[in-house]
Amino acid sequence: MNDRINNAAYACGRDPETIRLVAVSKTIPADMVREAINAGVIILGENYIQEAREKINELSAFPVSWHFIGHLQTNKAKYAVRLFDLIHTIDSLKLARELNKQAKKINKIQQIMIQINISMESSKSGVYEQNSLSLIRDISCLQNLSIRGLMTMPPFFNSPEKARPYFSALRELRDKIKKEAIQNVSMEELSMGMTGDFEVAIEEGATLVRIGTAVFGKRN
Ligand SMILES: *Cc1c(COP(=O)(O)O)cnc(C)c1O
Numbered sequence: 001m002n003d004r005i006n007n008a009a010y011a012c013g014r015d016p017e018t019i020r021l022v023a024v025s026k027t028i029p030a031d032m033v034r035e036a037i038n039a040g041v042i043i044l045g046e047n048y049i050q051e052a053r054e055k056i057n058e059l060s061a062f063p064v065s066w067h068f069i070g071h072l073q074t075n076k077a078k079y080a081v082r083l084f085d086l087i088h089t090i091d092s093l094k095l096a097r098e099l100n101k102q103a104k105k106i107n108k109i110q111q112i113m114i115q116i117n118i119s120m121e122s123s124k125s126g127v128y129e130q131n132s133l134s135l136i137r138d139i140s141c142l143q144n145l146s147i148r149g150l151m152t153m154p155p156f157f158n159s160p161e162k163a164r165p166y167f168s169a170l171r172e173l174r175d176k177i178k179k180e181a182i183q184n185v186s187m188e189e190l191s192m193g194m195t196g197d198f199e200v201a202i203e204e205g206a207t208l209v210r211i212g213t214a215v216f217g218k219r220n
Helices: 002-010 030-038 051-060 074-083 093-105 128-140 160-179 198-203
Strands: 020-024 043-048 065-068 088-091 112-116 143-150 185-191 206-212
Touching: 002 065, 002 198, 020 074, 030 043, 030 051, 030 074, 043 051, 043 206, 051 065, 051 074, 065 074, 074 093, 088 093, 088 143, 093 128, 128 143, 128 160, 143 160, 160 185, 160 198, 185 206
Parallel strands: 020 043, 020 206, 043 065, 065 088, 088 112, 112 143, 143 185
Antiparallel strands: none
């Protein structure tokens, strides 16, 4: 997996060190995750709080970082701040406020990403691009949250090139928000690209690629 990421980076003149693999372990049992860790995986991505709690407990001896990449319900915020180093999917002020409150209780600065619904599909999570700047300004005032960048999921295509415009749109939005130089907001990370399209996402500037199937094999 790392070879494919490195090759994609070199092919477009990027330093591979600027791209991190988030191995997506949803539905994958702890034993298989342990094998991946032993093979060198250092960041894992989970979608479901309950499943992640058990797995993270079981693998607590390993010095790995856990990221939350699923849809976060407000009532699970208190677990999320205890379990995850980075939460990729913040898309509302209500959720951010609750997360801030829970992070404060445990004296933590929670690292987060803002999920953008770049394709404007009504079925999808994420804030619309046109509302993103004001959301980020509002969240930047919450003292126990730290915004690191943007995340998106393009529509599903069977050809990775079709996802490219969505990835480049996310990068352009990131650049635009960066120019605003909002206090307490870093726009260094772009979480985009999965098994089917991560090479294109890397060409378009991804710094975190979320890859499940190509790491663990097909999920049930
Ligand atoms: C499952 C999932 C992935 C990984 O998908 P693969 O196609 O298996 O690489 C990435 N991101 C999110 C948000 C996911 O839910």
